[in-house]
């Protein structure tokens with residue numbers, strides 16, 4: 522069962538950015554690409570780094586620690602040194618509010 526958690530107003534998530542939020546007790550990095558919002562677990566699968574501190578480019582986020590790349594839409598890892606994806610969480614906008622689903 523998906524539980525949707527409010528994490529703020531959509532205007533606080535401008536295009537191209539990344540933000541740390543907590544939804545249902547889970548730390549999640551929220552990204553915005555155009556009009557779409559995405560959520561990834563806010564912990565790199567390779568080490569103790571927050572993806573919300575990463576560099577966003579062309580649909581990917583670059584880990585700030587060793588520059589591993591993840592696909593923002595899926596959490597799929599794209600290059601070394603990563604060997605595992607990170608979990609992706611559904612994000613939606615309802616009445617101008619951003620909601621993240623945690624099951």
Ligand code: FES
Nearest residue numbers: 565568584587589
């Ligand atoms: Fe993210 Fe190493 S901690 S690439």
